[in-house]
Amino acid sequence: MAGEVFVICEQADGKLKIISNEILTKAREISAALGTELAAVIIGSGVEPLGQELSGWANKVFVIDSPQLANYSTDGYTKALGKLLTEQQPKLVLSGASSQGRDLIPRLAARMKGGFASNCSDLNMENGRLVTTRPVYGEKTYAQVALKGEGVQFISIRPKAIVPVDPETPMGGQVVKVEADVTPEDLKTKVVEVLKGIEGIIELTEADIIVSGGRGTKGDEGFKCVEELAMELNAAIGASRSAVDAGWKPHSFQVGQTGKVVSPQLYIATGISGAIQHLAGMRTSKVIVAINKDPEAPIFKVADYGIVADLFKACPLLTEEIRKLKAQQ
Ligand SMILES: Cc1cc2nc3c(=O)[nH]c(=O)nc-3n(C[C@H](O)[C@H](O)[C@H](O)COP(=O)(O)OP(=O)(O)OC[C@H]3O[C@@H](n4cnc5c(N)ncnc54)[C@H](O)[C@@H]3O)c2cc1C
Structure with missing residues:
Protein backbone atom coordinates (compact mmCIF):
# COMPACT_ATOMS: atom_id res chain seq x y z
CA MET A 1 0.00 0.00 0.00
CA LEU A 187 1.78 14.67 26.81
CA LYS A 188 4.00 17.50 28.04
CA THR A 189 1.12 19.95 28.22
CA LYS A 190 -2.13 19.60 30.14
CA VAL A 191 -5.38 21.11 28.89
CA VAL A 192 -7.09 22.60 31.94
CA GLU A 193 -10.03 24.26 30.20
CA VAL A 194 -11.46 24.47 26.70
CA LEU A 195 -13.12 27.80 25.96
CA LYS A 196 -15.84 27.21 23.41
CA GLY A 197 -16.58 29.81 20.76
CA ILE A 198 -19.63 31.98 21.27
CA GLU A 199 -22.84 30.06 20.49
CA GLY A 200 -24.30 30.95 17.10
CA ILE A 201 -21.13 32.68 15.88
CA ILE A 202 -19.81 31.25 12.62
CA GLU A 203 -16.15 30.21 12.65
CA LEU A 204 -14.12 32.67 10.56
CA THR A 205 -12.17 30.13 8.52
CA GLU A 206 -15.36 28.24 7.58
CA ALA A 207 -17.48 31.27 6.66
CA ASP A 208 -18.63 32.11 3.13
CA ILE A 209 -19.23 35.71 4.15
CA ILE A 210 -17.26 37.77 6.69
CA VAL A 211 -18.02 41.26 7.95
CA SER A 212 -15.04 42.77 9.78
CA GLY A 213 -14.69 45.90 11.85
CA GLY A 214 -11.64 47.96 12.63
CA ARG A 215 -10.60 50.94 14.73
CA GLY A 216 -13.12 53.02 12.78
CA THR A 217 -15.95 51.34 14.75
CA LYS A 218 -14.58 53.22 17.78
CA GLY A 219 -15.47 50.55 20.31
CA ASP A 220 -17.85 47.83 21.48
CA GLU A 221 -20.90 50.01 21.02
CA GLY A 222 -19.83 51.08 17.52
CA PHE A 223 -19.15 47.46 16.56
CA LYS A 224 -22.85 46.63 17.00
CA CYS A 225 -23.86 47.93 13.56
CA VAL A 226 -21.13 45.73 12.02
CA GLU A 227 -22.48 42.73 13.95
CA GLU A 228 -26.05 43.45 12.84
CA LEU A 229 -24.94 43.52 9.21
CA ALA A 230 -23.10 40.23 9.76
CA MET A 231 -26.14 38.60 11.36
CA GLU A 232 -28.41 39.69 8.50
CA LEU A 233 -25.96 38.19 5.98
CA ASN A 234 -25.49 35.03 8.07
CA ALA A 235 -21.81 36.00 8.10
CA ALA A 236 -18.92 35.50 10.50
CA ILE A 237 -17.60 38.54 12.35
CA GLY A 238 -13.96 39.53 11.94
CA ALA A 239 -11.80 42.28 13.37
CA SER A 240 -8.57 44.10 12.68
CA ARG A 241 -5.75 43.85 15.19
CA SER A 242 -6.46 47.38 16.40
CA ALA A 243 -9.98 46.34 17.38
CA VAL A 244 -8.62 43.21 19.07
CA ASP A 245 -5.78 45.04 20.87
CA ALA A 246 -8.31 47.57 22.14
CA GLY A 247 -10.23 44.67 23.71
CA TRP A 248 -13.38 45.14 21.60
CA LYS A 249 -13.17 41.61 20.22
CA PRO A 250 -11.26 38.46 21.28
CA HIS A 251 -8.15 37.39 19.37
CA SER A 252 -10.09 34.53 17.75
CA PHE A 253 -11.83 37.23 15.64
CA GLN A 254 -8.59 38.73 14.30
CA VAL A 255 -7.95 38.54 10.58
CA GLY A 256 -4.42 39.03 9.30
CA GLN A 257 -0.80 38.08 9.52
CA THR A 258 -0.97 37.38 13.25
CA GLY A 259 -4.63 36.37 13.16
CA LYS A 260 -6.58 34.08 10.87
CA VAL A 261 -6.12 33.77 7.14
CA VAL A 262 -9.52 33.71 5.45
CA SER A 263 -10.75 33.36 1.91
CA PRO A 264 -14.53 33.78 1.90
CA GLN A 265 -16.79 34.46 -1.09
CA LEU A 266 -17.45 37.94 0.31
CA TYR A 267 -15.35 40.01 2.75
CA ILE A 268 -16.76 43.32 3.96
CA ALA A 269 -14.17 45.53 5.72
CA THR A 270 -15.66 48.38 7.72
CA GLY A 271 -13.54 51.08 9.35
CA ILE A 272 -10.36 49.19 8.43
CA SER A 273 -7.52 51.11 6.77
CA GLY A 274 -6.04 48.13 4.90
CA ALA A 275 -2.60 47.77 6.51
CA ILE A 276 -0.44 45.14 4.81
CA GLN A 277 -0.71 42.85 7.85
CA HIS A 278 -4.51 42.90 7.62
CA LEU A 279 -4.45 42.34 3.85
CA ALA A 280 -2.23 39.29 4.44
CA GLY A 281 -5.23 37.62 6.04
CA MET A 282 -8.02 38.45 3.60
CA ARG A 283 -6.60 39.43 0.23
CA THR A 284 -7.58 36.13 -1.41
CA SER A 285 -11.28 36.70 -0.61
CA LYS A 286 -13.31 36.31 -3.80
CA VAL A 287 -15.11 39.68 -3.52
CA ILE A 288 -13.94 42.48 -1.21
CA VAL A 289 -16.16 45.37 -0.20
CA ALA A 290 -14.64 48.26 1.79
CA ILE A 291 -16.54 50.87 3.78
CA ASN A 292 -14.30 53.71 4.87
CA LYS A 293 -14.80 57.44 5.21
CA ASP A 294 -11.29 58.18 3.88
CA PRO A 295 -11.25 57.87 0.06
CA GLU A 296 -7.44 57.48 0.20
CA ALA A 297 -7.55 54.47 2.57
CA PRO A 298 -5.30 51.67 1.18
CA ILE A 299 -8.12 49.13 1.56
CA PHE A 300 -9.72 50.61 -1.56
CA LYS A 301 -6.72 49.42 -3.62
CA VAL A 302 -7.70 45.77 -3.02
CA ALA A 303 -11.48 46.28 -2.84
CA ASP A 304 -13.75 45.18 -5.70
CA TYR A 305 -16.41 47.59 -4.43
CA GLY A 306 -15.69 50.66 -2.32
CA ILE A 307 -18.14 52.73 -0.31
CA VAL A 308 -16.72 56.06 0.84
CA ALA A 309 -18.98 56.71 3.79
CA ASP A 310 -19.37 56.84 7.53
CA LEU A 311 -19.78 53.21 8.58
CA PHE A 312 -22.33 54.19 11.23
CA LYS A 313 -24.61 55.32 8.40
CA ALA A 314 -23.62 52.80 5.70
CA CYS A 315 -23.88 49.61 7.80
CA PRO A 316 -27.48 50.20 9.04
CA LEU A 317 -28.54 51.18 5.51
CA LEU A 318 -27.05 48.00 4.05
CA THR A 319 -28.62 45.91 6.82
CA GLU A 320 -32.02 47.45 6.13
CA GLU A 321 -31.74 46.85 2.38
CA ILE A 322 -30.72 43.22 2.89
CA ARG A 323 -33.65 42.75 5.29
CA LYS A 324 -36.02 44.13 2.64
CA LEU A 325 -34.56 41.86 -0.08
CA LYS A 326 -34.91 38.83 2.19
CA ALA A 327 -38.53 39.74 2.97
CA GLN A 328 -39.31 39.78 -0.76
CA GLN A 329 -38.04 36.21 -1.26
C1 LIG B 1 4.01 42.27 13.27
C2 LIG B 1 2.64 42.86 13.06
C3 LIG B 1 1.58 42.01 12.88
C4 LIG B 1 0.29 42.54 12.65
N1 LIG B 1 -0.75 41.67 12.47
C5 LIG B 1 -1.98 42.18 12.17
C6 LIG B 1 -3.08 41.33 11.89
O1 LIG B 1 -3.00 40.09 11.94
N2 LIG B 1 -4.27 41.89 11.58
C7 LIG B 1 -4.45 43.26 11.52
O2 LIG B 1 -5.57 43.70 11.23
N3 LIG B 1 -3.42 44.08 11.81
C8 LIG B 1 -2.20 43.59 12.15
N4 LIG B 1 -1.19 44.44 12.47
C9 LIG B 1 -1.50 45.88 12.66
C10 LIG B 1 -1.59 46.65 11.38
O3 LIG B 1 -0.32 47.14 11.02
C11 LIG B 1 -2.55 47.87 11.56
O4 LIG B 1 -2.09 48.65 12.63
C12 LIG B 1 -3.99 47.48 11.82
O5 LIG B 1 -4.42 46.53 10.86
C13 LIG B 1 -4.86 48.72 11.72
O6 LIG B 1 -6.16 48.41 12.09
P1 LIG B 1 -7.37 49.29 11.57
O7 LIG B 1 -7.37 49.31 10.08
O8 LIG B 1 -8.59 48.82 12.27
O9 LIG B 1 -7.04 50.72 12.18
P2 LIG B 1 -6.55 52.04 11.47
O10 LIG B 1 -5.34 51.81 10.64
O11 LIG B 1 -6.46 53.07 12.53
O12 LIG B 1 -7.73 52.40 10.46
C14 LIG B 1 -9.00 52.79 10.86
C15 LIG B 1 -9.75 53.16 9.59
O13 LIG B 1 -11.09 53.46 9.94
C16 LIG B 1 -11.51 54.54 9.12
N5 LIG B 1 -12.64 55.18 9.83
C17 LIG B 1 -12.61 55.89 10.99
N6 LIG B 1 -13.84 56.27 11.34
C18 LIG B 1 -14.67 55.80 10.37
C19 LIG B 1 -16.09 55.85 10.18
N7 LIG B 1 -16.89 56.46 11.05
N8 LIG B 1 -16.60 55.26 9.08
C20 LIG B 1 -15.81 54.63 8.16
N9 LIG B 1 -14.47 54.55 8.31
C21 LIG B 1 -13.92 55.10 9.40
C22 LIG B 1 -10.30 55.43 8.96
O14 LIG B 1 -10.42 56.23 7.80
C23 LIG B 1 -9.19 54.40 8.87
O15 LIG B 1 -8.91 54.07 7.53
C24 LIG B 1 0.08 43.95 12.67
C25 LIG B 1 1.18 44.78 12.85
C26 LIG B 1 2.43 44.26 13.04
C27 LIG B 1 3.60 45.20 13.25
Missing part, protein backbone atom coordinates in the same frame (compact mmCIF):
# COMPACT_ATOMS: atom_id res chain seq x y z
CA ALA A 2 3.05 2.30 0.04
CA GLY A 3 2.87 5.44 -2.00
CA GLU A 4 -0.70 6.43 -1.23
CA VAL A 5 -1.94 9.97 -0.85
CA PHE A 6 -2.91 10.58 2.78
CA VAL A 7 -5.23 13.29 4.08
CA ILE A 8 -5.09 14.20 7.75
CA CYS A 9 -8.70 15.13 8.50
CA GLU A 10 -9.91 17.36 11.30
CA GLN A 11 -12.91 17.10 13.56
CA ALA A 12 -14.39 19.03 16.43
CA ASP A 13 -16.86 17.59 18.93
CA GLY A 14 -17.18 14.43 16.82
CA LYS A 15 -18.11 16.34 13.64
CA LEU A 16 -15.94 16.42 10.57
CA LYS A 17 -14.66 19.92 9.82
CA ILE A 18 -15.39 21.27 6.35
CA ILE A 19 -11.64 21.72 5.73
CA SER A 20 -11.41 17.89 5.64
CA ASN A 21 -13.88 17.69 2.73
CA GLU A 22 -12.04 20.51 0.96
CA ILE A 23 -8.68 18.71 1.17
CA LEU A 24 -10.20 15.32 0.31
CA THR A 25 -11.71 16.84 -2.84
CA LYS A 26 -8.27 18.02 -4.04
CA ALA A 27 -6.63 14.76 -2.86
CA ARG A 28 -9.07 12.71 -4.96
CA GLU A 29 -7.98 14.60 -8.06
CA ILE A 30 -4.26 14.26 -7.23
CA SER A 31 -4.39 10.57 -6.30
CA ALA A 32 -6.22 9.83 -9.58
CA ALA A 33 -3.54 11.73 -11.52
CA LEU A 34 -0.77 9.86 -9.65
CA GLY A 35 -2.57 6.55 -10.09
CA THR A 36 -2.47 5.85 -6.34
CA GLU A 37 -5.08 5.21 -3.68
CA LEU A 38 -6.41 7.81 -1.31
CA ALA A 39 -6.35 7.30 2.46
CA ALA A 40 -8.08 9.50 5.04
CA VAL A 41 -6.86 9.66 8.63
CA ILE A 42 -9.10 10.73 11.49
CA ILE A 43 -7.70 11.19 14.98
CA GLY A 44 -9.23 12.06 18.34
CA SER A 45 -11.36 10.47 21.04
CA GLY A 46 -14.75 8.94 20.17
CA VAL A 47 -14.10 9.46 16.46
CA GLU A 48 -14.91 5.92 15.26
CA PRO A 49 -18.28 6.96 13.72
CA LEU A 50 -16.39 9.41 11.50
CA GLY A 51 -14.53 6.46 9.99
CA GLN A 52 -17.77 5.35 8.33
CA GLU A 53 -18.52 8.87 7.11
CA LEU A 54 -15.04 9.19 5.62
CA SER A 55 -15.22 5.79 3.92
CA GLY A 56 -17.39 7.48 1.29
CA TRP A 57 -14.54 9.85 0.54
CA ALA A 58 -11.45 7.61 0.43
CA ASN A 59 -10.22 4.12 -0.54
CA LYS A 60 -9.09 3.56 3.02
CA VAL A 61 -9.70 5.26 6.38
CA PHE A 62 -7.34 5.03 9.34
CA VAL A 63 -9.06 5.74 12.66
CA ILE A 64 -6.83 6.62 15.61
CA ASP A 65 -9.09 6.76 18.65
CA SER A 66 -7.79 7.21 22.18
CA PRO A 67 -8.85 9.12 25.33
CA GLN A 68 -5.33 10.64 25.32
CA LEU A 69 -6.22 12.34 22.04
CA ALA A 70 -9.46 13.96 23.22
CA ASN A 71 -7.87 17.41 23.04
CA TYR A 72 -5.41 18.39 20.34
CA SER A 73 -1.85 18.25 21.63
CA THR A 74 1.33 18.65 19.61
CA ASP A 75 2.99 15.74 21.41
CA GLY A 76 0.11 13.26 21.32
CA TYR A 77 -0.94 13.89 17.74
CA THR A 78 2.65 13.93 16.45
CA LYS A 79 3.43 10.63 18.14
CA ALA A 80 0.28 8.84 16.95
CA LEU A 81 0.41 10.17 13.39
CA GLY A 82 4.21 9.82 13.15
CA LYS A 83 3.87 6.12 13.95
CA LEU A 84 1.14 5.59 11.35
CA LEU A 85 2.99 7.49 8.61
CA THR A 86 6.26 5.69 9.34
CA GLU A 87 4.48 2.35 9.02
CA GLN A 88 2.50 3.28 5.90
CA GLN A 89 5.14 5.34 4.06
CA PRO A 90 2.74 7.46 1.96
CA LYS A 91 3.98 9.42 -1.03
CA LEU A 92 2.10 12.59 -0.18
CA VAL A 93 0.41 13.90 2.98
CA LEU A 94 -2.14 16.69 2.68
CA SER A 95 -3.73 18.67 5.47
CA GLY A 96 -5.45 21.96 6.11
CA ALA A 97 -3.33 25.03 6.90
CA SER A 98 -5.59 25.47 9.92
CA SER A 99 -4.43 26.23 13.48
CA GLN A 100 -3.94 22.48 14.00
CA GLY A 101 -2.28 21.95 10.61
CA ARG A 102 0.12 24.84 11.09
CA ASP A 103 1.30 23.36 14.37
CA LEU A 104 1.31 19.68 13.47
CA ILE A 105 2.42 19.27 9.85
CA PRO A 106 5.88 20.91 9.98
CA ARG A 107 6.66 18.75 12.99
CA LEU A 108 5.58 15.57 11.20
CA ALA A 109 7.50 16.60 8.08
CA ALA A 110 10.68 17.16 10.12
CA ARG A 111 10.21 13.86 11.91
CA MET A 112 9.88 11.99 8.61
CA LYS A 113 12.62 14.03 6.91
CA GLY A 114 10.08 14.99 4.25
CA GLY A 115 9.57 18.07 2.12
CA PHE A 116 6.99 20.64 3.20
CA ALA A 117 5.07 23.39 1.42
CA SER A 118 2.86 25.32 3.80
CA ASN A 119 -0.26 27.44 3.45
CA CYS A 120 -0.80 26.67 -0.25
CA SER A 121 -3.75 28.09 -2.12
CA ASP A 122 -3.71 25.40 -4.82
CA LEU A 123 -2.03 22.18 -5.86
CA ASN A 124 -1.89 20.68 -9.35
CA MET A 125 -0.05 18.14 -11.46
CA GLU A 126 2.10 19.78 -14.13
CA ASN A 127 4.13 17.59 -16.51
CA GLY A 128 4.03 14.75 -14.01
CA ARG A 129 5.18 16.97 -11.12
CA LEU A 130 3.21 18.23 -8.16
CA VAL A 131 3.23 22.01 -8.20
CA THR A 132 1.77 24.07 -5.36
CA THR A 133 0.76 27.70 -5.42
CA ARG A 134 1.73 29.71 -2.34
CA PRO A 135 0.92 33.35 -1.59
CA VAL A 136 4.13 35.23 -0.67
CA TYR A 137 5.17 38.77 0.35
CA GLY A 138 2.04 39.37 2.40
CA GLU A 139 -0.16 37.90 -0.37
CA LYS A 140 1.09 40.40 -2.94
CA THR A 141 2.10 37.66 -5.34
CA TYR A 142 2.10 33.89 -5.74
CA ALA A 143 5.01 31.46 -5.96
CA GLN A 144 4.84 28.14 -7.77
CA VAL A 145 6.63 25.60 -5.63
CA ALA A 146 7.57 22.01 -6.52
CA LEU A 147 9.06 19.78 -3.84
CA LYS A 148 12.28 17.91 -4.63
CA GLY A 149 13.51 14.51 -3.52
CA GLU A 150 12.14 11.02 -3.15
CA GLY A 151 10.88 11.29 0.43
CA VAL A 152 7.35 11.87 1.59
CA GLN A 153 5.99 15.29 0.73
CA PHE A 154 3.78 17.29 3.08
CA ILE A 155 1.51 20.03 1.79
CA SER A 156 -0.89 22.15 3.81
CA ILE A 157 -3.71 23.91 1.99
CA ARG A 158 -5.43 26.96 3.40
CA PRO A 159 -9.09 26.78 4.37
CA LYS A 160 -11.65 27.77 1.70
CA ALA A 161 -9.12 27.46 -1.14
CA ILE A 162 -10.91 24.38 -2.53
CA VAL A 163 -14.66 23.98 -3.05
CA PRO A 164 -15.63 20.61 -1.52
CA VAL A 165 -17.38 18.23 -3.92
CA ASP A 166 -18.95 14.93 -2.83
CA PRO A 167 -17.62 11.87 -4.71
CA GLU A 168 -19.97 10.89 -7.56
CA THR A 169 -20.41 7.52 -5.89
CA PRO A 170 -19.32 6.73 -2.31
CA MET A 171 -15.82 5.25 -2.44
CA GLY A 172 -16.58 2.50 0.08
CA GLY A 173 -13.19 2.73 1.75
CA GLN A 174 -12.04 0.09 4.18
CA VAL A 175 -11.98 1.39 7.78
CA VAL A 176 -8.86 0.39 9.73
CA LYS A 177 -8.50 0.98 13.48
CA VAL A 178 -5.00 1.98 14.53
CA GLU A 179 -3.55 1.70 18.04
CA ALA A 180 -2.63 5.21 19.22
CA ASP A 181 0.13 4.10 21.60
CA VAL A 182 0.01 7.48 23.39
CA THR A 183 0.31 7.51 27.19
CA PRO A 184 -0.36 10.40 29.62
CA GLU A 185 3.44 10.64 30.07
CA ASP A 186 3.81 11.50 26.37
